[in-house]
Amino acid sequence: MKFSEEIKRRRTFGIVSHPDAGKTTLTEKLLLFGGAIHIAGAVKNNKIKKGATSDFMEIERQRGISVATSVMGFEYEGYKINILDTPGHQDFQEDTFRTLTAVDSVIIVIDAAKGVEPQTEKLMNVCRMRKTPVIVFINKMDRPAQDTFSLLDEIEDQLKIKVRPLSWPINNGPDFKGVYNLYNHSLKLFDPSIQDIEEKVEFKDISSSELENYIGDDAETLREELELVEGVYPEFESKPYLEGELAPVFFGSALYNFGVQELLHTFVEIAPTPQPVQTDERIVKPEEEKLSGFIFKIHANIDPNHRSRIAFLKVCSGTFERNKTYKHVRLGKTLRISSPTTFMASQKEIVDFAYPGDIVGLPDTGNFIIGDTLTEGENIHFKGLPSFSPELFRYIENADPMKSKQLGKGVDQLMDEGVAQLFTSQFNGRKIIGTVGQLQFEVIQFRLEHEYGAKCRFEPIQMYKACWIQSDNHASLEEFKKRKYQKMAKDKRGRDVFMADSQFILQMAQDEFKDISFHFTSEY
Ligand code: G4P
Numbered sequence: 001m002k003f004s005e006e007i008k009r010r011r012t013f014g015i016v017s018h019p020d021a022g023k024t025t026l027t028e029k030l031l032l033f034g035g036a037i038h039i040a041g042a043v044k045n046n047k048i049k050k051g052a053t054s055d056f057m058e059i060e061r062q063r064g065i066s067v068a069t070s071v072m073g074f075e076y077e078g079y080k081i082n083i084l085d086t087p088g089h090q091d092f093q094e095d096t097f098r099t100l101t102a103v104d105s106v107i108i109v110i111d112a113a114k115g116v117e118p119q120t121e122k123l124m125n126v127c128r129m130r131k132t133p134v135i136v137f138i139n140k141m142d143r144p145a146q147d148t149f150s151l152l153d154e155i156e157d158q159l160k161i162k163v164r165p166l167s168w169p170i171n172n173g174p175d176f177k178g179v180y181n182l183y184n185h186s187l188k189l190f191d192p193s194i195q196d197i198e199e200k201v202e203f204k205d206i207s208s209s210e211l212e213n214y215i216g217d218d219a220e221t222l223r224e225e226l227e228l229v230e231g232v233y234p235e236f237e238s239k240p241y242l243e244g245e246l247a248p249v250f251f252g253s254a255l256y257n258f259g260v261q262e263l264l265h266t267f268v269e270i271a272p273t274p275q276p277v278q279t280d281e282r283i284v285k286p287e288e289e290k291l292s293g294f295i296f297k298i299h300a301n302i303d304p305n306h307r308s309r310i311a312f313l314k315v316c317s318g319t320f321e322r323n324k325t326y327k328h329v330r331l332g333k334t335l336r337i338s339s340p341t342t343f344m345a346s347q348k349e350i351v352d353f354a355y356p357g358d359i360v361g362l363p364d365t366g367n368f369i370i371g372d373t374l375t376e377g378e379n380i381h382f383k384g385l386p387s388f389s390p391e392l393f394r395y396i397e398n399a400d401p402m403k404s405k406q407l408g409k410g411v412d413q414l415m416d417e418g419v420a421q422l423f424t425s426q427f428n429g430r431k432i433i434g435t436v437g438q439l440q441f442e443v444i445q446f447r448l449e450h451e452y453g454a455k456c457r458f459e460p461i462q463m464y465k466a467c468w469i470q471s472d473n474h475a476s477l478e479e480f481k482k483r484k485y486q487k488m489a490k491d492k493r494g495r496d497v498f499m500a501d502s503q504f505i506l507q508m509a510q511d512e513f514k515d516i517s518f519h520f521t522s523e524y
Pocket of ligand 1: 018140
């Protein structure tokens, strides 16, 4: 197959949702369609169980499984589909944000009864920031749901994106009869007793009185609602969708595998092929001959005896070839990768060639950090996602004086992996770990001990946010740093960060230093 055709047939995307909306169930059903798995339940255990916050065995088990399910590649109707898994647990949302840098589009799953939930909003904010095309799948229609029009209004309001339904539900809950597909004008009837992926009854002509035979009194309501839909919502157009301004919406029930095939079928048709990617220097186009790519995720400790890691490379241009020499731009050295892996059907296997859109697993002994660029020699740097201010902060202290070197190395490597963020106080040199959730502190402590033989202790610290500061007024910036020197820290890349104790303190600082801007993200 020609290089350009390989690019055209690739669809690399992520499925995101608020926990419990049905991401895992939908992923599994998509994999069933692709023949990537054969039984339901195969993806199910890729989840940290609710309330398992200090169950380390669970975390370890989870990390083992999630390597296999980090990327799920499969073939469907001539398309090569790569689903990038994102952790559902909100304590790991930075991981999810980073994975979103490697996708070309996103499917957001929403629970039809609960509507837009906090995590959905946060994830959508990241998609909006990156102008990522989004499809919405409204799930659990087999259960009592909110009114369809209000749900769509809520999505428009809270997710700040225009919507266009491409399917329409006929009732919900126990009365759920099916969906009408507005994209190819067919009706699909819901029958909870048929849960496999066989075809169901289809109905083409909506104006025919035969419709009543299938859905009874709901027929008239459906006709009315569809008329309203056509009146209220704009025609589906590819351009605003691809620009991240319009989200096509589908309805279904992932559990009953209902509406999933329509979703997949339309998805492969409308979702973007691998897209050009911005670097600090220039835009890289997928069809460029030379390879370029970036590391968006690192998985450590695959084998605890060998401190092995896998760095996940997103191929952005050119063909990745096994045993070819590539340049590691940050280190300025060349690397030859003899056993890169690909992830097909949730199995890891050695890959000889990979194309734009594909994810390649590179065995790593500590050469890579998140954001690293690989090229055939050119010095370019892919723009990553900025760091977000953590929510929780603790001092990290050495609890075993004999092991301070191990602790230093462990903390460094865990931060490179993106487990949490490290700040160093400019006042007293103490190290501060910032996380999104409590679970991350526990993971750090556990992994330092088991992988690096180091012991650490966390001490409380009163802190509200880490603010990256910026100003064109150099004198003012210097004055601020002098005045607030007790609260100034450096992030891992040596940038100045103001560690605000409280919202009030931050407000005071903002009022006093009007020409300084305070950012909750590291790039602005
Ligand atoms: P997540 O990955 O987004 O966190 O959600 P997940 O797929 O694990 O689904 C959360 C719960 O919702 C699961 O039930 C799942 O079976 C159920 N679910 C998913 N899709 C549908 C749907 O379309 N209809 C209905 N009625 N339920 C759905 P659970 O009881 O928490 O887990 P399990 O015991 O079934 O595994």
